[in-house]
Amino acid sequence: MPRLGRTTEPRRRARRAGHRLLAGSALGALTTANARRPLSRTGRGAVACFFPGWITSELPLHALAGQVLATANQARKGALRTPSGLVGLGLSLGSWATLARIWSEAAGASEVFDTALREGLGEELEEGRDPLPAADTSVVRRRLVAGPFNPHIRTWRRARDIAYGEAGRRNHLDIWARADLDPDAAAPVLLQVHGGAWVVGNKEQQAMPLMAHMAERGWVCVSINYRLSPRSTWPDHIVDVKRAIAWVKEHIAEHGGDPDFVAITGGSAGGHLSSLAALTPNEPAFQPGFEEADTLLVAAVPFYGVYDWTNRDGTGLVGMEDFLARHVLKTSIDEARDVWEQASTMSWVGPDAPPFMVVHGTNDTLVPVEQARAFVAMLRDASKEPVVYAELPGAQHAFEVFDSRRTLASASAVHRFLAAVRARADHDAGTGAEVAAAGQDTVEG
Numbered sequence: 001m002p003r004l005g006r007t008t009e010p011r012r013r014a015r016r017a018g019h020r021l022l023a024g025s026a027l028g029a030l031t032t033a034n035a036r037r038p039l040s041r042t043g044r045g046a047v048a049c050f051f052p053g054w055i056t057s058e059l060p061l062h063a064l065a066g067q068v069l070a071t072a073n074q075a076r077k078g079a080l081r082t083p084s085g086l087v088g089l090g091l092s093l094g095s096w097a098t099l100a101r102i103w104s105e106a107a108g109a110s111e112v113f114d115t116a117l118r119e120g121l122g123e124e125l126e127e128g129r130d131p132l133p134a135a136d137t138s139v140v141r142r143r144l145v146a147g148p149f150n151p152h153i154r155t156w157r158r159a160r161d162i163a164y165g166e167a168g169r170r171n172h173l174d175i176w177a178r179a180d181l182d183p184d185a186a187a188p189v190l191l192q193v194h195g196g197a198w199v200v201g202n203k204e205q206q207a208m209p210l211m212a213h214m215a216e217r218g219w220v221c222v223s224i225n226y227r228l229s230p231r232s233t234w235p236d237h238i239v240d241v242k243r244a245i246a247w248v249k250e251h252i253a254e255h256g257g258d259p260d261f262v263a264i265t266g267g268s269a270g271g272h273l274s275s276l277a278a279l280t281p282n283e284p285a286f287q288p289g290f291e292e293a294d295t296l297l298v299a300a301v302p303f304y305g306v307y308d309w310t311n312r313d314g315t316g317l318v319g320m321e322d323f324l325a326r327h328v329l330k331t332s333i334d335e336a337r338d339v340w341e342q343a344s345t346m347s348w349v350g351p352d353a354p355p356f357m358v359v360h361g362t363n364d365t366l367v368p369v370e371q372a373r374a375f376v377a378m379l380r381d382a383s384k385e386p387v388v389y390a391e392l393p394g395a396q397h398a399f400e401v402f403d404s405r406r407t408l409a410s411a412s413a414v415h416r417f418l419a420a421v422r423a424r425a426d427h428d429a430g431t432g433a434e435v436a437a438a439g440q441d442t443v444e445g
Helices: 002-036 043-058 060-076 083-106 109-128 137-146 151-156 208-216 236-255 269-279 320-328 337-343 369-382 405-444
Strands: 157-163 172-176 187-193 220-224 257-267 299-303 356-361 387-392
Touching: 002 043, 002 060, 002 083, 043 060, 043 083, 060 083, 083 405, 109 387, 109 405, 151 157, 151 208, 172 208, 172 236, 187 208, 187 236, 187 269, 187 405, 208 220, 208 405, 220 236, 236 257, 236 269, 257 269, 257 405, 269 299, 299 405, 356 369, 356 405, 369 387, 387 405
Parallel strands: 187 220, 187 257, 257 299, 299 356, 356 387
Antiparallel strands: 157 172, 172 220
């Protein structure tokens, strides 16, 4: 009897390990499948699919490493000597192959951006080339491995928690720039607006890889907080963004920036606010008490933004209207349609829109990619300025938070776009000066 017990116990441990391997492998395979193609795109299911799809699609190698370690741990306990363990191994192998495919697909982001820039800018793109050489391969590899744990990007932050308004920390901003930037550099400026569904978030949670990239190349970047719902009610959010723009115009020269060249970017709710701000320069309704302040922007780069709160064409996420009515506007669309219309970026599209670069992922389950396509179509029909649209296969919402392949590609692409806009502005200014000089010579003659 003792010998039988000794024989049976290892088998029991193996069976338990096999069951754990099967359960873990099934969960891992399901998560991988959701990252490859979201299991749901509507309602609460779409929201539930976001987080696991977001992490896995941007950090597939990290997910792969975790799954391999988990499988090896159960295999060490004898899982592969059981039928359930072998089935689990099969699921894991399929998941790993799919993760490798996700990693490979992300490598195509650079080509997607390049094509989008060439289509949107044409000959102007050549003037927007990155002035610095590409990063050393080993450095890029370290950044990709670090993923969400990469503290070096904060080294470009030169000043923090500067007040631009009277709402306490919700009206604070940070300035990112090179330590050796000349105070009189008149460097181009990029203002970053964080996302968070208008109810959460802060200036230290998004776009840090982008701001580090731009600061390294001589730009001054400004990241802002703004008032959030439900404590605050629309239009407090856009009023704060406008107030921050006014502050930048008035004070950024003190930090080496050019107040005449201020572009804006942001993701999700920040994509909404940045695009709305770009299309409503000096709009009195959004500048109560500072109507005379200059809030004109030279370009906008919204990431996975919400461009219509009224869902006029059915491209919005089902359920967002209830959320906005309850927490952000605190009134229904039937009770205050004019307010909802005024808050929608699509309502302000017109011929005077500045250059736009719109970025969205095909796997976005929080803001459907169809809304970005509709917004871009409206811009291209109405605007006199270039409109660049980059649609990234396999990218989820908030994809550029991590140092991933897509993030590195997007940072470079944003710089190329804005550098081209800057080059054209400098060219136009030079042409204007030549015309003025020629006119003066004619008068004197």
